[in-house]
Amino acid sequence: MLEFIQLLKQRYQAVLGDLSDRPYGHASVKISYQQRIDQLILAEAFLRKGQLIDASSQPVLQMAVVGPTQAGKSSLVNVLLNSNIAGVSPLAGYTVHPQGFCNGVRITDCNELQRYFGRFQQLQQTELSKDRHDCYSLTENRVNSGLLPTGVLWDTPDFDSIDSATYREGVIRALALADIIILVVSKEKYADQSVWDIMTALEELHQPTVICLNKLIEGSESLLIPSLKQKWQQVRTDPFPDVVPLYYQKTGGLPIWPKSRQLLLSQLANKVTLAKHAHIEQMLLKRHWQSWLAPVVAEHHSLNDWAELVDLMIKQALDSYQRDYLDHPHHYETFQLAMSQLLTLMEIPGLARILAGARKVLTWPARRLMKRSRKSRHIADSSYEMVLLNQIAEHTLIQLADNLLDKAEQSQWWRQFHRVLRSQRQAVLQDFEQSARTYHLSFQQDVDAAAQRLYYKLQEQPLVLNSLRATRVTADAAVIALTLHMGGIGLHDLVIAPAMLALTSMLAESAVGSYMHKVEAELKQNQFHAVKQLLFIASLRNQLLQLPEQLSLTHFNISPDQLFAAEQQLTKIRHGLRLL
Numbered sequence: 001m002l003e004f005i006q007l008l009k010q011r012y013q014a015v016l017g018d019l020s021d022r023p024y025g026h027a028s029v030k031i032s033y034q035q036r037i038d039q040l041i042l043a044e045a046f047l048r049k050g051q052l053i054d055a056s057s058q059p060v061l062q063m064a065v066v067g068p069t070q071a072g073k074s075s076l077v078n079v080l081l082n083s084n085i086a087g088v089s090p091l092a093g094y095t096v097h098p099q100g101f102c103n104g105v106r107i108t109d110c111n112e113l114q115r116y117f118g119r120f121q122q123l124q125q126t127e128l129s130k131d132r133h134d135c136y137s138l139t140e141n142r143v144n145s146g147l148l149p150t151g152v153l154w155d156t157p158d159f160d161s162i163d164s165a166t167y168r169e170g171v172i173r174a175l176a177l178a179d180i181i182i183l184v185v186s187k188e189k190y191a192d193q194s195v196w197d198i199m200t201a202l203e204e205l206h207q208p209t210v211i212c213l214n215k216l217i218e219g220s221e222s223l224l225i226p227s228l229k230q231k232w233q234q235v236r237t238d239p240f241p242d243v244v245p246l247y248y249q250k251t252g253g254l255p256i257w258p259k260s261r262q263l264l265l266s267q268l269a270n271k272v273t274l275a276k277h278a279h280i281e282q283m284l285l286k287r288h289w290q291s292w293l294a295p296v297v298a299e300h301h302s303l304n305d306w307a308e309l310v311d312l313m314i315k316q317a318l319d320s321y322q323r324d325y326l327d328h329p330h331h332y333e334t335f336q337l338a339m340s341q342l343l344t345l346m347e348i349p350g351l352a353r354i355l356a357g358a359r360k361v362l363t364w365p366a367r368r369l370m371k372r373s374r375k376s377r378h379i380a381d382s383s384y385e386m387v388l389l390n391q392i393a394e395h396t397l398i399q400l401a402d403n404l405l406d407k408a409e410q411s412q413w414w415r416q417f418h419r420v421l422r423s424q425r426q427a428v429l430q431d432f433e434q435s436a437r438t439y440h441l442s443f444q445q446d447v448d449a450a451a452q453r454l455y456y457k458l459q460e461q462p463l464v465l466n467s468l469r470a471t472r473v474t475a476d477a478a479v480i481a482l483t484l485h486m487g488g489i490g491l492h493d494l495v496i497a498p499a500m501l502a503l504t505s506m507l508a509e510s511a512v513g514s515y516m517h518k519v520e521a522e523l524k525q526n527q528f529h530a531v532k533q534l535l536f537i538a539s540l541r542n543q544l545l546q547l548p549e550q551l552s553l554t555h556f557n558i559s560p561d562q563l564f565a566a567e568q569q570l571t572k573i574r575h576g577l578r579l580l
């Protein structure tokens with residue numbers, strides 16, 4: 001699941017990056033994508049936290065101090081540590097890295113943290129530099145304030161400074177790591193939207209929380225706390241937490257933690273239940289799943305719609321091939337071609353003489369004189385079938401383009417895709433034409449085989465064969481057949497030649513008539529199959545289905561299978577309890 005969330009986050013970042021490069025529009029899309037990226041960063045960190053819990057036999061308590069600029073986070077950290085170890089400054093945005101301070105634990109007890117922080121590098125506090133945000137530090141604190149339970153206290157960057165976008169991830173990592181949240185606000189800052197945005201997001205992590213109201217002037221908390229509570233209730237459904245009023249200590253320059261609340265943080269630590277983490281994770285993912293995956297699903301829908309449209313058009317194309325060629329009495333040439341092959345096999349007596357008269361060079365058997373490939377190419381060139389197939393392909397593309405134009409109003413995807421189709425149209429048609437030629441040439445073998453079958457059948461019927469050989473019609477047809485094979489006429493001339501038609505009906509009425517029809521039917525069936533597979537599926541359909549890869553728009557590109565696998569994980573109930 002962690003990998004999937006990371007992948008999804010990266011894809012959102014890529015798509016958003018691509019949108020940002022486009023000058024116009026998409027403003028609301030950009031905002032919602034940015035929100036989802038933040039949610040995904042938080043979810044990713046929270047899943048990492050789950051791994052950390054699973055990997056540690058005795059997880060170290062993690063406490064994070066968060067709040068807006070200048071609220072006094074670092075100052076409070078110093079108070080809680082009874083030290084001046086955290087950097088305090090009157091300048092906003094002073095703390096830019098998550099800085100962990102070990103209270104009662106050793107740095108070596110926190111070795112697992114490096115895995116949690118992933119690409120973030122663990123450095124010494126003094127090595128942290130403003131130039132690099134993907135770092136964090138761990139420092140051992142040897143002094144005890146008595147206010148803090150054993151664990152790591154994290155000082156975090158302000159989440160609301162101007163350039164906080166660059167270290168947003170550091171804050172989020174520290175927040176998701178925390179078992180306890182210590183929110184620090186001052187009277188100037190507690191109403192800021194950024195505070196409540198963060199608190200809204202954190203509700204889903206179910207961390208015990210305390211609010212520190214800093215920089216108070218004596219007596220002002222009675223006014224501030226109700227208003228703070230109101231704010232809380234506007235965005236959170238869980239009970240309003242304890243508020244610790246912090247007054248300023250002029251001499252030390254630090255807030256003063258009230259004595260009456262000395263045990264508060266330890267009490268809060270007792271409320272931490274890591275065993276619930278897996279369940280909380282699952283709820284968090286489920287809550288956002290639909291919104292996170294909406295654009296991925298939309299992409300799948302578009303691809304699906306496209307595939308369906310292609311299939312529909314391919315089916316229509318095949319129907320028109322069937323209707324206008326295979327089943328068309330005046331256009332179907334292929335069987336006539338088989339008949340013409342049959343004639344060359346039949347060795348019509350006297351034909352050599354007739355031909356020799358016409359063309360001095362020709363001697364029997366004529367078929368040996370002709371190079372097979374040259375002949376086939378000539379036949380393909382003059383074939384009506386080829387013309388029709390190319391017309392059908394062209395028509396299919398025109399119809400697809402029309403359909404896309406209608407859909408272009410629906411979304412950016414279709415608009416872009418319409419452009420892709422337009423630019424790739426010629427290439428698709430060229431490939432189709434090439435495949436059609438290849439098909440036509442290779443199908444000659446089936447034609448030859450059909451002629452052979454008819455010839456063997458005739459040999460079993462010497463009466464029929466001899467009478468055929470003796471008729472004038474056959475001789476005329478044979479001349480036409482040879483003329484075709486030598487390139488004298490085109491394939492389509494053959495179909496309309498009266499002698500060929502007469503020969504076909506003679507055979508049909510003879511003893512081999514039903515066999516001839518059977519051969520013809522089988523030839524047609526094979527032909528339909530070959531055209532469907534080689535042309536309309538292997539060439540046209542496949543090319544069309546690959547077109548979406550050419551979209552220049554950056555995509556989520558998460559396959560339905562990947563999504564399905566992730567959803568399986570999401571609904572899978574985790575077995576076993578986490579041992580604490």
Ligand SMILES: Nc1nc2c(ncn2[C@@H]2O[C@H](COP(=O)(O)OP(=O)(O)O)[C@@H](O)[C@H]2O)c(=O)[nH]1
Nearest residue numbers: 069070071072073074075088089090215248255
């Ligand atoms: N008046 C007053 N100033 C404080 C208090 N706590 C911190 N400050 C000052 O507020 C500024 C910001 O403090 P800092 O701890 O760096 O805030 P951070 O940005 O939230 O970490 C510093 O100049 C502190 O000295 C307080 O309780 N009262």
Ligand SMILES: [Mg+2]
Nearest residue numbers: 073074094095
């Ligand atoms: Mg600070």
